[in-house]
Structures are given as structure tokens and as C-alpha cells.
Amino acid sequence: MKHCRFSFLSRPSFQIIIGSAICLLAAVGCGSSDSGSAPGAPTAKTDTVKAGQKPTVALVMKSLANEFFQTMQKGAEKHNSEHSSDYTLISNGIKDEQDVAKQQELVQQMAGQAVGAIVIAPADSKALIPVCEKAMKAGIAVVNIDNKFDRDVLTSRHLAIPFVGPDNRKGAKLAGDYLAKKLKAGDEVAIVEGAPNAFNGIQRKLGFEDAIKAANLKLVDSQTGRWETAEANKVFAAMLTSHPNLKAVLCANDNMALGALAALKAAGKKGAVIVVGFDNITAVRDLVKSGDILCTVDQHADQLATFGIQYALDIVSKKASPVDKETPVDLITQADVK
Amino acid sequence: MKPKIPPAVLEYTGLLVALALLIAFFASKAPHFLSIATVRTIASSVPDAVFLAVGMTYVLIIGGIDLSVGSVVGLSGAVLGVCLGVWKLPVPVAILVTLGVGASIGFINGSISVRWRLPSFIVTLGMLEMARGGAFLATGSQTMYVGGPIERIADASIFGISLPFVCCILAVVVGQFVLVRTVFGRYATGVGRNEKAIRYSGINPLPTKIAVFTICGVLASIAAVMNVSRLASADPNGGTGFELQAIAAVVIGGTSLMGGRGTVIGSFFGVIIIAVLENGLAQIGAQDPVKRLATGAVIILAVVLDRYRHRSASI
Structure with missing residues (x-):
């Protein structure tokens, strides 16, 4: 097929560059999606967590370029390493805080992998609701952390997504x-x-x-x-x-x-x-x-994700019913910094 | 007989009129706008943008574009922060390392786009991502408070004018001189105007192109040093969107996006116009949507006016 319409694509040097670039990107991508163990069977639709099976919790955050979410992720990873027999953690973030579409995509991907629960810090308090609703309909527990979903939109859709976070x-x-x-x-x-x-x-x-x-x-x-x-x-x-x-x-x-x-x-x-x-x-x-x-x-970012994950696990194992939970907020003054 | 106006004055008349109109508008709306405080605020905030604009002018003149400068500011700032805060290097050494980062990135941008004849748009777009990633890695995604001796750069003043502002004026003067009066400047303009003609006249345009991208990278690093010294902190998100501001300023200043035409002094006025607009809008307490609408409108208006000016000049 030498008569390619886009002749530059058939140049060997170009193909090599594109090819190696794609490989490189793929490698980087794999590297960053940490705690890599494969999530549960993708076919499970209704009850994603079977008895005795370790649930997967997907933590979907905003920008990992933000120290707040870095701290949050570290807190979640620490909790996961201490409770590694209880659940598997997949954490994901978006590039910048305004990238709502990318976060919607992430939620869909996580739902597609049939995780047990999604713990989400939404980049937009309204736009993420529909994808979360779909995930819930597929039997996935959704817990909202950090940035609260819009109450009016939730009510109009007859949804109850519990919020765990600071005021x-x-x-x-x-x-x-x-x-x-x-x-x-x-x-x-x-x-x-x-x-x-x-x-x-x-x-x-x-x-x-x-x-x-x-x-x-x-x-x-x-x-x-x-x-x-x-x-x-x-x-x-x-x-x-x-x-x-x-x-x-x-x-x-x-x-x-x-x-x-x-x-x-x-x-x-x-x-x-x-x-x-x-x-x-x-x-x-x-x-x-x-x-x-x-x-x-x-606002204790490190604990925020931990609370959310713990709560999601409780919901998955039917120990808790979905209601909002407020996390502590502390004033830090000269006297508190040593 | 038309009265003779020096061409240099004519060249910048449009920009100066636009600037005067903006100043007059804000002076009528904000009671404290016409004050020394406003001048000082603008003088202390523009140096980073001016350095970027000088580099971007050259890049646009050779017919290229550099989308990575904002991220290079972020990465250079991060490296400076790490050099000073973590490795505790002396300030001059830290600054040299920082400038080295900018030079390397510019060199890589230029070399890749020249070697494989790729549009600089896509190469520098890739670099925009990579440099930003590097900035996050270097700082661990945390804003670093730097403070200490680096702050002295922003605090220093010569005859009551802040050192960064003096430096950026110097960069504009040197930049304009090199562009108009040196072989390198002529080559750069020639490459942008007609690269084939340059080639046929026996000049290899590649070194000029690579040099221009390298200079642009170094200037972005200098902007980062100014930024860090002024804010006393290195923010891994620092410089986000600076590339577009720089391009806007340069184009407002009359440099063509098609290459081959432009002035560094015009770019300087472009930066000042944007800075006056930003400061004025903030002083009258305009809300975010209004700010964005106004900034965008002024950019388009300035470029349209510039188009008329050049049309009449060519007739």
C-alpha cells in the first residue's frame, strides 16, 4: 500500500517516530495507573461483589497536580496498604481541575471495569451526576467526597449519593x-x-x-x-x-x-x-x-479519601446506609504550627 | 505635501493610541488608576511576560510558534525552587542551572522540529506536556515556599526602578537591536519571509532556527527566575497559559503569525497593553466573565487594527 493518501504517513521515519511515541505513551500510561492488579470480572452487572471476593474501590480525584489531591492519594494508598486484604485500590486523577469531560470518561471506564465502589471528588458538582447515576444503576456504590454534588440536581433525578467531606x-x-x-x-x-x-x-x-x-x-x-x-x-x-x-x-x-x-x-x-x-x-x-x-x-485531605473509602466499603458490605457524613475542619493559627 | 513623521514613530502610533485610550478609559472609571502605585504594580508584574514576548517575537518571525514556554516557566521555577530549597545551592549557581534547563528545552524543541521537519506547533505542544510533567515531578506537585536571597532580585532597584523591570527593558532593547542590526536578525527575518530563498543564496537556515528556539527557552527560564523571586514561591502550576498571553502580546505588537515581520518593541507595547487592561479591570472590580470577554475582544481588535495599518503601509 505505497499509494497512501497521506503520503507523509508512509515515510518510514515518520512511522518510526509515531510508533515509538505511541509505545512510550502506553508505557507511561501503564506506569501511572498504579496498584495495577486487574479488577473483577467485567461482565458482572448487578451484584458486583460476590461473597468472599475482595472488592475494588476506584478513587476518582481531581487534579493530581494539586497538593491537596496528592495528599489525598497518599492517604488513600496508606489506608490501602494497611487494609490490603479488604480491598483493591485504583486511583485516578485528571490533568487539571477544569477537565470535566476527562473525569466523566474516567467514571465510565471504572464502571466498565465493574469495580465495587467509586469514591469521587467531582470536578463539577452537576456534570458528573449522570455518569455516576449510570454506575449506580450497574450496581456500583458511589460515594461523593470533597466537592459536594448539587442537591437540586440529585433530588430532581431521585438520587441519593452520600457525601463525605468537610463543610x-x-x-x-x-x-x-x-x-x-x-x-x-x-x-x-x-x-x-x-x-x-x-x-x-x-x-x-x-x-x-x-x-x-x-x-x-x-x-x-x-x-x-x-x-x-x-x-x-x-x-x-x-x-x-x-x-x-x-x-x-x-x-x-x-x-x-x-x-x-x-x-x-x-x-x-x-x-x-x-x-x-x-x-x-x-x-x-x-x-x-x-x-x-x-x-x-x-480539611485533612489525607483522611478525606480514607473516610470515603471506608464508607464505600461499609455500603458495599451492606453495613451502612447512604447518608451524608461531615469530616472535621480545623483552624490553623500561629499557636498550632510548631 | 504631507508632514514628515519619522517611520519609527509611525510604526508604534497605533499601539500608543490604543494604550492611551485604555489608560484614559480606566482613569475615568477607577479613582486610583492614575497613580504611582498602579505604575509600580504594572512594572513589577510585567517583566516575566516581557521576557517571554521577546523570545516569542523571534520564534514567530522565523515562522514558528512555541507553545511550551508556559510549561518551561513552570519547570524552570520548579528547578530553581529545588536548587535553592532542597539542594541549598548558592543563588548564582541555582540560576545558572535554571537557565540551563530552559536552554536545553529550547534546543530540543528547535532540533527536533528542524531535524524531522516537523511543525514547531506540534513539537512544542508535546514539550508543553513534558515540561509540565517535569515541573510536577520536581516539586512533588507541591507549591514550594522559597523566600530568602532569591527575593532580593525582585526587591532590588536601580534609580528607583525595580531590577527586573530594568532587565526586561534591556532585553527589549538588545532584542530589537539584534533583530534589525545584526546578521543573525536578518537571517531570522529571511527564514520567516522565504526560507527557500535563504537556502538558494547559500545560507543554511537550520542553525538560525535552532538558535531562536534556544534563546526563547532561555528567556522563558529568566521569566521563571523573575516569577519565583517576585512570588517567593515555586508553584508547579506556575506559568500555565503564559504561552497564549505571550503570543497575544506579540501579535498585538504587530508581529505576523505567518513569519517574516515583527518588532520586539511592538511586542513590549503588546505586553503593556495587556497588563494595563488586566490591572484596570481588576481595579474597577470587573468579574471574571467580563475580564475574559474584554481581554479577548481587545486582542482581536488590536490585531484587526494592525491589519489595516499594514495594508495602508503596503499600498
Whole structure:
């Protein structure tokens, strides 16, 4: 077949490149889908877990580029190694947090492999519901962690997917209340929000606002930093200029708090404006200790997946009925960092 | 008789008018926009984008494109973070290692696309993924707080102007000079305009192409150093989307996506226009959808205006 329409495809060098690239990608792909033992029989449709058979739990996370989900995965792997006789773990993440389609695909793949349970941190609180519904109809237990599915959509579809996770709004309120103690009524504050389409980002903003209202602080500006350090840096630098009397900034995650802190330094206002973060990532611990960042909030990512997996196993073995479970949220201040 | 205007002034008139209009608009909307604080904020935030734009200008002029620069910023920043935070290397050594990373990636980009005559679009798209993966590996997917001596780069100032800003202006001046006044610059323009003609006149275009990608990589690493020193932290997601911002700035500045035509100074104004737009929108408290709509519209508008300018110039 030398007369290929796409003549460049028949060039041997090109074929070799493409061929080796595909092999390489396949090898990389195999390498990354860890804890590789093959999941159960793909034909099982109704009752995926037979008596005496070890169930497979699929953990579907958001971006593994995010420290929060890295910690979550490590927590899950640790739990799995301690309970390796109870279940097999397959963990997967998507490339970036906005990649909703890829996560839908992942859920379908996991359902196709007839796993016993899917524990999912959805990238979108609505768009992932239909694929999860299909998985449930195939007899797979689904547990929702981290980012809560939209209640209205669940109700309209007559679905009950249990949620195991922290109350982001409550966490943000804790941080806001702590900040309020350092300020007086009428002081100007600003919020740097997470990505505008993220449920947890919206909840954190609401929690900050709850605290601001309760303490009669004045919210003068609230804009998104899209979860990123550099973006938050730019946005907050502009906010600082337009609101010279700003007393504090509440950031929906620690990466953005780092960006805000850098903006303060550049403007020579370090110490004059208080910075509050969220997530308790390693990078901010020293800054909380030194007082550069007033406080942050720990949602215990490592335990989050563990709770979800444990709960999924309980549901599979019919020990638990699906209801929501709240996980702890802790305020981290200078006194908590040693 | 038309009054004689120096061609250099004419070249940038459109950009300066656009910039003036933007500034006037925001000055009327935001009470603190016309202030030293705004100038300082913009001056401290643009250097990384300017370095990227200088490199991207050359790449576009030779008729290529480099989609990997954002990821190279991420990877270089990660390497810098590891050098300083984990290996505790002295700052100059750490910076050299970082620049080495950028140079190698640029060299690989250029060599692969030249050796197998592949479009740089696809080679650098692959590199975009690889460099980002490398950044996650190097940092263990965690944001690293760096701080310490590296912050002094962003803090330093010469005659009251921040060191990174002085450096980026220097890069623009040198970049423009090399483009217009040196053999290398002429070759680069020639390669973009008509590679065959260059070949037939007995010049091998390959070294020029590889050199341009390598320079682009080094400049991306310099941008990363500026970024890390300003933010005092190395974020594995740092630089995401910078490639598109750089391309937008360069094209706003009048460089052709088809190659063969462009100026580094124009790219600098392109960066400033985008920075003023970002800062102004944030100061008036525009919400995210509005910001995106406005930024996109300004990019298209600027390029359309540029098209008119060049049409009238060629008649």
C-alpha cells in the first residue's frame, strides 16, 4: 500500500517516530495507573461483589497536580496498604481541575471495569451526576467526597449519593471569625476567590462573607484568583491600589495567599494588611509560624479519601446506609504550627 | 505635501493610541488608576511576560510558534525552587542551572522540529506536556515556599526602578537591536519571509532556527527566575497559559503569525497593553466573565487594527 493518501504517513521515519511515541505513551500510561492488579470480572452487572471476593474501590480525584489531591492519594494508598486484604485500590486523577469531560470518561471506564465502589471528588458538582447515576444503576456504590454534588440536581433525578467531606463554608467562617478578632467594625476587607465554577470555592467565599457580616466588617472587593499564585498576585496588587485603606484579605486557598503576600511586599504594605489562607499546604506553614499569614484552614485531605473509602466499603458490605457524613475542619493559627 | 513623521514613530502610533485610550478609559472609571502605585504594580508584574514576548517575537518571525514556554516557566521555577530549597545551592549557581534547563528545552524543541521537519506547533505542544510533567515531578506537585536571597532580585532597584523591570527593558532593547542590526536578525527575518530563498543564496537556515528556539527557552527560564523571586514561591502550576498571553502580546505588537515581520518593541507595547487592561479591570472590580470577554475582544481588535495599518503601509 505505497499509494497512501497521506503520503507523509508512509515515510518510514515518520512511522518510526509515531510508533515509538505511541509505545512510550502506553508505557507511561501503564506506569501511572498504579496498584495495577486487574479488577473483577467485567461482565458482572448487578451484584458486583460476590461473597468472599475482595472488592475494588476506584478513587476518582481531581487534579493530581494539586497538593491537596496528592495528599489525598497518599492517604488513600496508606489506608490501602494497611487494609490490603479488604480491598483493591485504583486511583485516578485528571490533568487539571477544569477537565470535566476527562473525569466523566474516567467514571465510565471504572464502571466498565465493574469495580465495587467509586469514591469521587467531582470536578463539577452537576456534570458528573449522570455518569455516576449510570454506575449506580450497574450496581456500583458511589460515594461523593470533597466537592459536594448539587442537591437540586440529585433530588430532581431521585438520587441519593452520600457525601463525605468537610463543610467548606464552615471552615471559611472559622478563618473569618478569627480574623475579625484582629479587626474592628467597619474595617475594609477583600476576598480573593477560587475558580468561579468551583463549588468549594463558592462555599468558601460564602463562609468568609458570613464572618464579615457577623463582625460588621466592610467587604470592598471580591475577585477571582482562579486558585493560582500568579493570578492572585496580579489581581490583589490591583485591589491594593484601588482600596488604599484595606485592612485584610481572605484568600480561598493558600496558593493565592502566597500571591497576595507577594503583592503586599511589592507595595511595601507587608504587615499593614492581614492575609488569611485556606488548605494548610506545606508552603505556608513557616509563614503562619512567622505571622506573615494570620491563619489557614485544614480539611485533612489525607483522611478525606480514607473516610470515603471506608464508607464505600461499609455500603458495599451492606453495613451502612447512604447518608451524608461531615469530616472535621480545623483552624490553623500561629499557636498550632510548631 | 504631507508632514514628515519619522517611520519609527509611525510604526508604534497605533499601539500608543490604543494604550492611551485604555489608560484614559480606566482613569475615568477607577479613582486610583492614575497613580504611582498602579505604575509600580504594572512594572513589577510585567517583566516575566516581557521576557517571554521577546523570545516569542523571534520564534514567530522565523515562522514558528512555541507553545511550551508556559510549561518551561513552570519547570524552570520548579528547578530553581529545588536548587535553592532542597539542594541549598548558592543563588548564582541555582540560576545558572535554571537557565540551563530552559536552554536545553529550547534546543530540543528547535532540533527536533528542524531535524524531522516537523511543525514547531506540534513539537512544542508535546514539550508543553513534558515540561509540565517535569515541573510536577520536581516539586512533588507541591507549591514550594522559597523566600530568602532569591527575593532580593525582585526587591532590588536601580534609580528607583525595580531590577527586573530594568532587565526586561534591556532585553527589549538588545532584542530589537539584534533583530534589525545584526546578521543573525536578518537571517531570522529571511527564514520567516522565504526560507527557500535563504537556502538558494547559500545560507543554511537550520542553525538560525535552532538558535531562536534556544534563546526563547532561555528567556522563558529568566521569566521563571523573575516569577519565583517576585512570588517567593515555586508553584508547579506556575506559568500555565503564559504561552497564549505571550503570543497575544506579540501579535498585538504587530508581529505576523505567518513569519517574516515583527518588532520586539511592538511586542513590549503588546505586553503593556495587556497588563494595563488586566490591572484596570481588576481595579474597577470587573468579574471574571467580563475580564475574559474584554481581554479577548481587545486582542482581536488590536490585531484587526494592525491589519489595516499594514495594508495602508503596503499600498
